[in-house]
Amino acid sequence: MSRAIVAPEYGEPDVLQFVEVGTPAPGEGEVTIAVRAAGVNPADLKRLRGEFGRNEASLPLRLGSEIAGVVTAVGADAVGPAGPVAVGDEVIGFRVSGGYSEEVTVAAASVLPKPAGLSFEQGAGLLAVGVTAEHLLQAAAVGAGDRVIVHGASGGVGSIAVQLALLQGAVVVGTAGKAHQEAVRALGATPVEYGPGLEARIRAIFPGGADAALDTIGTDEAVDTSVALVDDRRRIVTINAFRRAAELGFKSLGSGPGADPGSAVRMAARLPLIELAGRGKLAVHVARTFPLAQAAGALEFVASGHPGGKVILLP
Numbered sequence: 182m183s184r185a186i187v188a189p190e191y192g193e194p195d196v197l198q199f200v201e202v203g204t205p206a207p208g209e210g211e212v213t214i215a216v217r218a219a220g221v222n223p224a225d226l227k228r229l230r231g232e233f234g235r236n237e238a239s240l241p242l243r244l245g246s247e248i249a250g251v252v253t254a255v256g257a258d259a260v261g262p263a264g265p266v267a268v269g270d271e272v273i274g275f276r277v278s279g280g281y282s283e284e285v286t287v288a289a290a291s292v293l294p295k296p297a298g299l300s301f302e303q304g305a306g307l308l309a310v311g312v313t314a315e316h317l318l319q320a321a322a323v324g325a326g327d328r329v330i331v332h333g334a335s336g337g338v339g340s341i342a343v344q345l346a347l348l349q350g351a352v353v354v355g356t357a358g359k360a361h362q363e364a365v366r367a368l369g370a371t372p373v374e375y376g377p378g379l380e381a382r383i384r385a386i387f388p389g390g391a392d393a394a395l396d397t398i399g400t401d402e403a404v405d406t407s408v409a410l411v412d413d414r415r416r417i418v419t420i421n422a423f424r425r426a427a428e429l430g431f432k433s434l435g436s437g438p439g440a441d442p443g444s445a446v447r448m449a450a451r452l453p454l455i456e457l458a459g460r461g462k463l464a465v466h467v468a469r470t471f472p473l474a475q476a477a478g479a480l481e482f483v484a485s486g487h488p489g490g491k492v493i494l495l496p
């Protein structure tokens with residue numbers, strides 16, 4: 182038996198329980214992983230709150246879409262995107278279900294090798310945000326010399342989007358709160374504080390406007406600023422402002438209404454992102470770790486909206 186976090190009902194993090202659960206033996210094409218670190222994402226909180234829909238038949242809910250750990254058992258034909266998976270392999274799992282666990286059995290198709298240069302914590306915090314950031318860049322066709330705005334540059338998705346845009350040769354202005362200005366500068370972007378007057382502050386840096394805007398926030402302020410500064414609406418992309426994207430004719434990505442899920446783009450981005458991070462070209466900043474038993478506290482920290490980096494659970 183191993184232990185896992187479960188939600189017996191939809192609600193706030195205080196409904197979570199840490200209980201004994203069974204881990205099935207791996208079947209064909211599956212592997213069992215001893216979890217060393219599990220990434221916590223805003224999507225986990227939205228799922229817990231029922232914001233992605235409620236289905237009483239899926240209770241108790243098991244949260245967590247990304248993990249890093251060590252393979253303890255493999256079924257027949259356990260082959261992942263990078264090849265066969267073996268007992269003892271240090272791996273990253275994404276997308277998985279129920280990652281807030283000591284042990285999980287998952288499809289080998291979701292299991293990728295963890296480079297030695299990446300810690301378990303960093304490995305568990307890379308892919309959910311990383312594949313979204315890569316999808317944003319591709320949707321906005323970011324390339325060399327582009328002037329790019331990243332709304333939420335201090336966040337999980339935004340900080341990876343900044344780094345990927347810089348690797349493409351773009352020039353980046355990134356919005357963040359006062360406390361995270363230096364963190365955005367350290368990534369290589371020019372930081373700007375969000376809040377009233379945002380458009381003028383960005384225009385002072387990009388007097389001729391910007392070529393693309395990547396919006397991880399979705400506030401009216403982020404949307405209005407993007408529309409004012411970027412002429413080509415096909416190069417404004419949001420992962421949150423679904424209604425306004427439909428109204429104003431720019432792109433939205435993910436699971437919101439009218440959004441492009443981009444599943445193939447996102448799954449194909451996993452190995453290249455791991456390779457970049459393993460070579461030290463892409464930094465995953467872990468803001469805080471919590472023991473697995475304190476998953477509720479970790480989700481409340483994420484709910485603050487200002488975690489300052491990835492939040493990781495340690496079984």
Ligand SMILES: NC(=O)c1ccc[n+]([C@@H]2O[C@H](COP(=O)([O-])OP(=O)(O)OC[C@H]3O[C@@H](n4cnc5c(N)ncnc54)[C@H](OP(=O)(O)O)[C@@H]3O)[C@@H](O)[C@H]2O)c1
Pocket residue numbers: 222223224227309310313332333334335336337338339356357358359360361375376397398400419420421434435436437483486487488489490
């Ligand atoms: N559609 C999709 O496919 C998809 C995929 C992944 C994530 N998401 C969503 O995208 C959002 C960001 O995810 P994340 O993992 O990057 O979150 P995160 O790590 O918690 O980052 C939150 C970001 O929001 C900024 N922020 C907070 N309040 C703000 C405000 N009033 N105005 C402007 N910026 C503000 C924070 O800046 P400071 O901390 O500097 O204040 C920080 O940069 C979440 O809502 C998540 O659910 C969507």
